[in-house]
Amino acid sequence: xxxxxxxxxxxxxxxxxxxxxxxxxxxxxxxxxxxxxxxxxxxxxxxxxxxxxxxxxxxxxxxxxxxxxxxxxxxxxxxxxxxxxxxxxxxxxxxxxxxxxxxxxxxxxxxxxxxxxxxxxxxxxxxxxxxxxxxxxxxxxxxxxxxxxxxxxxxxxxxxxxxxxxxxxxxxxxxxxxxxxxxxxxxxxxxxxxxxxxxxxxxxxxxxxxxxxxxxxxxxxxxxxxxxxxxxxxxxxxxxxxxxxxxxxxxxxxxxxxxxxxxxxxxxxxxxxxxxxxxxxxxxxxxxxxxxxxxxxxxxxxxxxxxxxxxxxxxxxxxxxxxxxxxxxxxxxxxxxxxxxxxxxxxxxxxxxxxxxxxxxxxxxxxxxxxxxxxxxxxxxxxxx
Numbered sequence: 001x002x003x004x005x006x007x008x009x010x011x012x013x014x015x016x017x018x019x020x021x022x023x024x025x026x027x028x029x030x031x032x033x034x035x036x037x038x039x040x041x042x043x044x045x046x047x048x049x050x051x052x053x054x055x056x057x058x059x060x061x062x063x064x065x066x067x068x069x070x071x072x073x074x075x076x077x078x079x080x081x082x083x084x085x086x087x088x089x090x091x092x093x094x095x096x097x098x099x100x101x102x103x104x105x106x107x108x109x110x111x112x113x114x115x116x117x118x119x120x121x122x123x124x125x126x127x128x129x130x131x132x133x134x135x136x137x138x139x140x141x142x143x144x145x146x147x148x149x150x151x152x153x154x155x156x157x158x159x160x161x162x163x164x165x166x167x168x169x170x171x172x173x174x175x176x177x178x179x180x181x182x183x184x185x186x187x188x189x190x191x192x193x194x195x196x197x198x199x200x201x202x203x204x205x206x207x208x209x210x211x212x213x214x215x216x217x218x219x220x221x222x223x224x225x226x227x228x229x230x231x232x233x234x235x236x237x238x239x240x241x242x243x244x245x246x247x248x249x250x251x252x253x254x255x256x257x258x259x260x261x262x263x264x265x266x267x268x269x270x271x272x273x274x275x276x277x278x279x280x281x282x283x284x285x286x287x288x289x290x291x292x293x294x295x296x297x298x299x300x301x302x303x304x305x306x307x308x309x310x311x312x313x314x315x316x317x318x319x320x321x322x323x324x325x326x327x328x329x330x331x332x333x334x335x336x337x338x339x340x341x342x343x344x345x346x347x348x349x350x351x352x353x354x355x356x357x358x359x360x361x362x363x364x365x366x367x368x369x370x371x372x373x374x375x376x377x378x379x380x381x382x383x384x385x
């Protein structure tokens with residue numbers, strides 16, 4: 001992007017430009033661009049000539065060529081470009097993916113190429129229609145922010161609205177921006193790229209190259225981090241089991257489960273919560289699973305019993321052995337074991353009156369910390385008799 005163009009701009013035009021940049025700040029690259037963290041990128045697939053990007057919390061996977069690099073642009077945007085850069089300016093062409101989760105609609109200026117007004121403009125356009133984000137207040141500026149809606153297409157497995165800007169601001173002549181809009185109830189994806197077919201500079205991307213990369217895109221809105229708070233707990237209920245010899249309090253708006261099988265003898269009590277982003281008939285990735293084990297009489301101490309219970313059989317994932325630690329709830333010492341496979345599941349055990357009591361307290365998803373706090377409150381309220 002060229003920075004020295006402002007030298008020749010007159011004072012009146014400069015004033016308009018400053019106003020425009022402030023008003024439409026969502027359209028410009030933030031200054032905190034940095035390389036993607038290592039755990040966002042997997043090793044190249046042996047059957048592929050690219051690098052697979054897994055952005056579970058942003059709801060997509062993508063494979064980029066080996067000569068590309070990925071960069072973060074704030075918390076909700078990622079850019080991908082050839083690993084070259086011309087002296088004195090930013091990247092000539094790049095691809096971008098921005099995600100606007102529910103609850104973050106007001107993040108203008110921090111999510112690349114996003115503003116609520118601009119999204120509304122694009123959303124309301126008919127195919128073939130051209131509109132400018134500038135509202136036609138200044139034709140000299142509007143030409144850089146005018147979009148024509150093209151025919152809809154499939155992108156990442158979902159239908160996408162398609163838009164073209166043939167003269168994007170601050171890019172070399174000959175650059176075209178392709179912008180795609182994929183909308184769900186809980187999230188908006190803004191996906192696009194700046195391409196240059198005939199630009200005589202390093203780092204250009206052709207339209208066909210962009211299409212080839214986006215052909216591998218997979219959008220997974222069900223995995224995206226939701227920022228909506230969990231429902232408020234208005235009342236706590238009491239569970240009592242005289243035969244088992246325990247009683248405790250639990251959130252009244254958590255759902256009761258009667259068919260749980262988290263323990264060998266089935267669960268004597270269970271609770272679950274289905275989070276807002278959880279998709280039906282899939283493994284739990286947003287919510288809570290809490291279960292109570294039928295007490296087991298034993299002469300063993302708690303840790304010895306746990307090792308017999310959890311380590312007798314050959315582990316399914318030998319590279320992820322169980323982890324033990326002691327934790328305290330309301331002055332009582334519980335032994336915690338975390339079993340990891342496709343996910344990590346924490347179990348809590350304590351020996352009272354010659355019996356081992358056990359609990360599964362599993363929380364996952366965007367409200368994981370909150371749910372774990374509630375699990376801690378449940379276990380803290382347990383009374384034995």
